[in-house]
Amino acid sequence: MKKILSTFIFLIILSCDDGDIIVTSFEFDDVDLQLCEGSITDEFVFFKINTSVNEAIAYRFISDTYSQTSETENDIIIDLNTDPDNNLIYRQFNSAITADYYCSNIPDSSIGVTDELIGIGGQAVITNVIVSEDDNDGVESTLESPNEIDPEADPDGDGVPNYLDDDMSDPTIGNEDATADSLGIEAGYNSDEDQIPDFRDQDDDNDNILTSVELPNSDPNDSSFADTDGDGTPNYLDKDDDDDGINTIDEDVDGNGNPRDDDTDRDGEPNYLDMDDDNDGINTIDEDTDGDGDPLNDDDDGDGIPNYLDANNPMNDVSNANEVNPSILDNTVITIFRTTVTITNLILNEENDQFTDDNFSFGFRDETVSITTPKND
Structure with missing residues (x-):
């Protein structure tokens, strides 16, 4: 449904009491934006x-720069005026x-x-x-960092988060090792060196099997990974x-990009977890x-079948075992954007003792979205 902000368009039609307005509360600190x-x-x-107390404050504007899901x-600085396209209005109502x-x-x-x-x-x-990004893979972001450091924190206040900061205790040193080809992710924050830090990476070892x-x-009483x-x-x-000398991603013998569905000896254990993939006793x-x-x-x-998959079984035709995997899994990051709105040097059409501070903060509003991108881009 299209949302037409008629309240602002019909300002002249909606009547208000004459005389000075006495604002009884103007309490919005604990109210959601x-x-x-x-x-x-x-x-x-x-x-x-x-x-x-049936009151509200609203700011309406038009901007081709603002987006809820873009930093x-x-x-963005906009001058206030009485134009219906850009105005701040406080109102009291006769009903909720x-x-x-x-x-x-x-x-x-x-409603009047x-x-x-x-x-x-x-x-x-x-x-x-962006105030938070997480891969939602079941591992806390601090556990996906060296020494359980919060990768997004900025203890030295230099505007560079820990996972990019060359010296997290020195505000004069930021992300000095970033280049056109590298984000400059610090050691310990990116296990597979794919330019995606672990706390934002759904596949931390890049083996085409999600971390989650x-x-x-297999032990329900054991909480360890x-x-x-x-x-x-x-x-x-x-x-x-399985430490069998073949990387997990290369045990995708059917080449469909999913090592989990490859079980050459049909023993119920996928090859990437099976130390004897053809069950020949070796x-x-x-x-x-x-x-x-x-x-x-x-x-x-x-015969075109590598030894580790060859148990003299003609059904094990895996001549594509050495082919390159078709693609790396896409990566999805749960991202929280935070919008902050502040009104500075506020001038109202009527004087009011309740407005003693001409800088009014609306506070902030968070928008959570899932952003998916091809990991091998």
Whole structure:
């Protein structure tokens, strides 16, 4: 449904009491900042409603720079005036209102405005920044960082988060090692070196198996992360989960990009977790007959099936075992954008003792979205 902010368009029609307005409360600190988008392009209205005394304050503006889901490179600064396209209005009502008063096509005709103040001067300052990003993979972001450091924190106040900061205790040193080809992610924050820090990476070891899938172990009474080969590196960070000399991503023998559905010997254990992939009694790592550390390249009988998958079973036709995997899994990040709205040097159309501070803060509003991008971009 298109949202037409009729409340602002019909200001002249809606009547208010004459004389000085006595604001009885103007208490909005504990009230959520809400947002409606208008029916015309780039039209927005931020508002707060104090239901306890039937009052509200709203700021409507048009901007082709603002977006709820894009960071503002610089503050958006807009001069206030009485133009319907850019105004701040405080109102008291004769009955309770909801967000529909500002967001619906037609305002409820039974709601009357008893008092009104209009901002006739000042500036609106609007910013929108990312305050949190997480891959929602089941591992806390602090556990995906060295020494359980919050990767997004900025203890030295230099504007550079820890995972990019060359010296997190020195405000004069930021992300000095960033280049055109590298974000400059610090050591310990990016296990697979794919330019995505672990706390934003759904596949931390880049093996085409999501971290969330690699976490659980087979013991319901054990809360530790799964470590199939017992090498001290949990599966979600281990490029070779069964320590058979073949990286997990290369055990995708059917080449469909999913190592989880490949079980050559049909024993119920996928190859990437199976130390003997063809169940011939010889561990995969011991079928590296040329001793180069790569069982993928050993095919002693020349039948096109590498030894580690060849148990003299004609059904095991896996001649594509050495093919490059078609793609890396896309990566989805749960991202929280925070919009902050502040009115500076506010001038109202009437004097009022309640407005002793000409800088009015609307507070902030968070918008949570899932952003998916191809990981191999």
